[in-house]
Amino acid sequence: MKAAEIGERKAVVAGVGQSQVGRRIYREALDLTLEASLEAIEDAGLTREDIDGLATYPGNMGIPPGFSGVGITEVHDALRLNLNWFAGGLELPGQLGAVANAVAAVATGLANHVLCFRTVWEASAQGDKGRASVTTGGGGGGGYRATGFQQWTLPYGAPSAANWIGMMAQRHFHEFGTTREQLGQIAITERRNAAKNPKAIYTEPMSMDDYMNVRMVSTPLCLYDCDVPADGSTAFIISRADRAGDLRRPPVRIEALGTALRGRPSWDQFDDLTTMALRDAAAMLWERTDLKPADVDVAELYDGFSFITLAWLEALGFCKHGEGGPFLEGGSRIAPDGEIPLNTHGGQLSAGRLHGFGFFHEACLQLWGEAGERQLAKQPEVAVAGAGGGPLAGVFLLTRSR
């Protein structure tokens, strides 16, 4: 593919912001969103008058509780923006699909500076009860009748992605001999990384014994393979590359992105359950760049469940398909001083379920050299940020301005 055809290079990341993050902080979702958004605008060196585009995932949804609660309309009105372009929704290639939308908008000139945000308040929504985010539509019982995809899973007591991803992991274990000890390196490494992230939720050290002995959720996934519901908002400014002169500092460049779904859009009918759509999004990414997996200095990869991170590592070619287990063995390859430092902020397992946007945020901070105590010793030049799992996946290859 000719470089001129790779439109995402006409877009850059101008700034990032993140609100207070925590468990049950009981702040309004819009309040958190505006905190992150204003920080991102200031970080870019812009003012709200410069913002002419707005993008979000998944839009304003009342159910499941805490999954959203803020859409385009609320932010548009609260900041009294004058917009040329906006888009919010759920049917996207993963959570970062909202950022891909923004990239497309600035690359086509529909907007100059797009504010992208993702807000969750699942910890507060959870209150004293069980996990709120996983009983989509099914918790009510009574007269509720399932439709769409849910009709094929809810009758079988399988309302949660923990069940669906658990089955994918089990298939991977079966085909390739992957073990819990190998998978556990993701949770343990992220916990160690989280200790250097002042916003992380869990920072106590975790041993392999801790991991192996905690209760099961849905085999082979244990509690520590599941991310932790959090409250927080993350925001980015995506700008036209030819407006980079307006910005406070050199932007993060977008080398390539991958948004493909080349199989059936289904959690149980997709051809290869051990890869799911990650395979396609990653393949598309590498079709759009001359860079190779070996050029990547840091990987920030979705971990709603740890197995998804393993699948991203394979899909992106850091190891071969099926070799994720041996690749993780011992954990040294994914450590901050390893061949591919992984989830340097602690991921969603330890730093909280900011739902995809946290990985992109961390990738940008690492490329700017602004990640504080957890900044990698060797300044990264190339980062990959991928989010989503199952039939939903989107991935960005980002580079430091030279």
Next chain:
Amino acid sequence: MSEKPFRVLPAIVPETEHFWLGGAEGELRFLRCDDCGWWLHPPAPICPQCLSRSLSVTAASGDAVVHTFTVNWQPWYPNLDPPYVIAIVELPEQEGLRLTTNIVGCEPDDVRIGMPVRVTFEDYDGVWLPFFEPAEPAKAAS
């Protein structure tokens, strides 16, 4: 006898009733293309292989193989007590023709990928949920 466990039930609509009600006559039913023989799941108005609209409700054999599974330990619903086995089974009629279901009639520890299973139906308020049980009866506990 214990009460039946809690189940969220599917909405019964014209497009899906052959699937959810077929168990009343002991049949696991799908739409199948009259022109090319393709089995459809979930139901759709058009064959995804040849785009024919000529589709007929057809009973599958009821046999399947466990493609993958998980033992669920999380109590998602009151009165649906863990542990129970959620599985994706694949039908011999066509590669990739799969259902998410529960494996019943054996202990969770006895379920294996590749295990032959056979459909069995349970009636919940007139909805006949297809479950799968080991095709070979489990050896009686001694």
